[in-house]
Amino acid sequence: MSGHSHWATIKHKKGAIDAKRGKLWSKLSRAIIVAAKNGGGDPVMNLKLRYAIEKAREVSMPNDNIQRAIKRGIGETEGVSFEEITYEGYGPGGVAVMVDVLTDNRNRTSGEIRKIFERGGGNMGAPGCVAFLFERKGVIYVDAATTDEDTLLAQALEAGADDMKRDGANFQILCDPARFSDVKEKLEQQGVKFVNAEITKLPKTLVSVSTAEGQTVMRLLDALDDHDDVQNVYSNLDVTDAMMAGT
Numbered sequence: 001m002s003g004h005s006h007w008a009t010i011k012h013k014k015g016a017i018d019a020k021r022g023k024l025w026s027k028l029s030r031a032i033i034v035a036a037k038n039g040g041g042d043p044v045m046n047l048k049l050r051y052a053i054e055k056a057r058e059v060s061m062p063n064d065n066i067q068r069a070i071k072r073g074i075g076e077t078e079g080v081s082f083e084e085i086t087y088e089g090y091g092p093g094g095v096a097v098m099v100d101v102l103t104d105n106r107n108r109t110s111g112e113i114r115k116i117f118e119r120g121g122g123n124m125g126a127p128g129c130v131a132f133l134f135e136r137k138g139v140i141y142v143d144a145a146t147t148d149e150d151t152l153l154a155q156a157l158e159a160g161a162d163d164m165k166r167d168g169a170n171f172q173i174l175c176d177p178a179r180f181s182d183v184k185e186k187l188e189q190q191g192v193k194f195v196n197a198e199i200t201k202l203p204k205t206l207v208s209v210s211t212a213e214g215q216t217v218m219r220l221l222d223a224l225d226d227h228d229d230v231q232n233v234y235s236n237l238d239v240t241d242a243m244m245a246g247t
Contacts, residue, residue: 021059027231028056029069030102034082036073049073050181051199080104088131089117089124091217091235093209096130097122098201099224100232109229116227120220133236134201138180140173140187141195147171152192159186170195174202203236214243 031052039046043053049070056066072079083106087099097117103109117124142152144166152171156164160183161175175183177199184197209217217237225233 023228024059025056025061025065026228027102028052028059028061029065030082031231032056032066032069033073033079034084034102036070037075037081041070041074047178047181054181054184055198085109086127086131087113087124088127088129089122090130091117091120091122091220091237093207093213093217095122095207095209095213095217095235095237096133096203097217097221097224098130098134098234099230100234101227101229102231103229109227112227113224113230116223117220120223121216122220133205134203134234136177136199137202138175138177138183138197138199139202140175140184140197141167141170142173142192143195144169144171146193155187155190155192156183159183159190200232201234203234205236206238207236208238211240211242214238214240218243 032049035046035049035052039048041049043050053066068077071077082102082104085101085103085106087101087110089097089099091097099113101109101113114124140156140161149166149171152173153164156173160179161173163174165172165174173183173187180197180199184194187194214237217235218239221233221235221237224230
């Protein structure tokens with residue numbers, strides 16, 4: 001099983017039952033505000049906004065909250081202005097880490113993220129130090145037990161996907177981020193059920209470390225993810241069952 005998808009799936013399940021729903025909604029509101037500010041308030045024309053709204057609805061964010069965030073983004077109501085920044089660095093064992101944030105105070109957030117890296121046994125690097133190790137992709141996971149491989153591959157390609165791979169207990173469907181919403185919608189119309197679906201940054205290769213180091217990296221990723229300004233955390237850690245068992 002790919003360590004990355006294993007981690008992504010665990011994080012998705014955790015998020016779905018997370019008691020800190022208010023904190024999650026706050027993060028999603030920021031994503032909607034920034035998407036609307038940069039691309040307008042129409043999700044049909046603004047794919048980034050459409051994706052942000054879909055993620056919000058997946059965790060039962062009320063429509064009133066979504067509409068308020070859109071209005072703030074397009075300037076109909078006043079509010080704090082957020083800036084998009086990606087921080088890069090390394091965790092224990094040389095594991096690459098990328099952190100997407102939306103912040104209203106770059107200096108404060110930069111200092112806090114740097115401290116989290118250091119406390120977690122890693123270090124924050126310069127822009128571009130690990131970005132080349134990842135590629136942005138739309139990814140959809142489907143439980144392999146629920147479908148036939150040839151049938152799903154045909155459905156995925158017809159929907160506009162680029163590739164499909166077996167990934168442990170799941171099939172991993174890959175597509176261009178710009179086509180993600182359309183591919184997802186077309187597969188849903190064909191009755192395909194998803195384990196998880198997201199636009200993410202996939203590592204080109206995975207890094208294997210000891211179980212102890214891996215658990216330390218996972219604690220670092222959790223600490224980063226828990227920060228109020230952090231939207232997404234990515235790594236190229238090859239997560240093993242032994243690492244998961246100890247966390």
